[in-house]
Amino acid sequence: MNIIKTIAYICAFMFSTATYSQTTLRVATWLPPTSGQNDVVWPTWGKWVEEATEGRVKIELEYGSGHPKSMFSLVEDGVADVSFGVNGYLPGRFKLPAVVEIPGVTADPEALSVALWRVYKQHFEAAHEFDGLKVLGMFVHGPGQLFTTFEVNDLSDLHNKKIRTGGGVVNDLATRLGVVPVFAPVTKVYEMMQQGVIDGVFLPAQELKYSRLNEVVSDVTLFPSGMYTTAFTIFMNPDVFEDLSEKDRNAIMSVSGEKLSALAGRAWGNSDTKGLEAAREMNVRIKELTPEDPMTQQFAEKVQGMHETWIDSVSDRPIDAQAALDDLNRAALEYQRQTTD
Known part of the structure; x- marks a missing residue:
């Protein structure tokens, strides 16, 4: 009987260990x-x-x-x-x-x-x-937007301004807009803007709250489809x-x-919604551009050809880049329609 109990105990212990x-x-x-x-x-x-x-x-x-x-x-x-x-x-x-x-x-x-x-x-x-x-x-x-220490009424206002950028496509965007790109992690942006090292930054609106940029920027310019992501x-x-x-x-x-x-x-x-709320609390000027706004049209002209640049950049990859781009746009619009209907 003792042997049987011992075997039963061992089996129960092993089962319990495996289970938990x-x-x-x-x-x-x-x-x-x-x-x-x-x-x-x-x-x-x-x-x-x-x-x-x-x-x-x-x-x-x-x-x-x-x-x-x-x-x-x-x-x-x-x-x-x-x-x-x-x-x-x-x-x-x-x-x-x-x-x-x-x-x-x-x-x-x-x-x-x-x-x-x-x-x-x-x-x-x-x-x-x-x-x-x-x-x-x-x-x-969320869509990358423009935060600055000065008011932007025309894209030419950005010319030669020191703008923090991250990595990837946004660096090409900076070149097209004629800014002086300054490379730095997001964690350094507050200090750099506070000290006047940079004049602005491309970032999603959430950073107005989470990086406290609402304390150091005077203006936020929102493009209808964003500037990048x-x-x-x-x-x-x-x-x-x-x-x-x-x-x-x-x-x-x-x-x-x-x-x-x-x-x-x-x-x-x-999180972008919370960022914009934080900016409004600090009386930051927020300019929401419409698709018809001249700056929106200027921006569309500046970014023409960026997709072709990406297609060329991945020519060494074994993919159909144009098909991937087409499928991306189609899938995004279909999903957006499904979630808003």
Whole structure:
């Protein structure tokens, strides 16, 4: 009887251990806790993952993980399990997602994020730009707009002004607008504007709140479809992913991909509303241009040919670039119509 009880106890212990064993995914982030990514996207996705895996997989945020361009290597090297990064911070490596950064058919970040994910799966994945990473989602922030320390009534007012830019397509945009580009991370923009090092910046409206730029800018100029956007990728260490059970891998992907991409685009877009509210509280001048406004027309002329430039830039990739561009625009408009009807 004692032997039988012992065997039963061992079996129960082994079953209990297998049932309640958990994996905690370390998620590296460089943004503050109040950002939409950390306040909305990661907690929501974490809840989805936990529910989909029946509690076997959880996430844990690790703040202050470094410069956003280092997130890719952190995950590839196994220092972190999951993160997200700005593709443009690694020029030459991730050229394909930049198609969504060019001013296009809509400024809706959720629609563009979903369209980017679909185009990635249909056109870009086979090009292997993301080898060494398990891609979980792709998204864009809200439309990049113009924040300045002076009033802008004509695009010629920007000529030779020192404007902070990031990476990717926005650098081409800066050249076309005749500004003097100043490269710096978002975390340095407040100080640079406060000290007069730069005259303005291209950023989504959310940064008026989250980077407190409402305290150092006098003017915000909003273009109807935005001036540009930025492509982000959410990714995981492939070895960590493969170490999970097939059941849990499938569960994680069921709440990632298009679903995660839409969540991220929507969350970052919603943050723009809060940014504009913060600007109004500080009596920042906000100029909302219409499609008929002369500056809108000037801008459209300035950005002509940017899509062709992107097509030329990816000629070394095994894709049909024009088809990818067409599918991106079509998918974005279709998704936007579906969500607004």
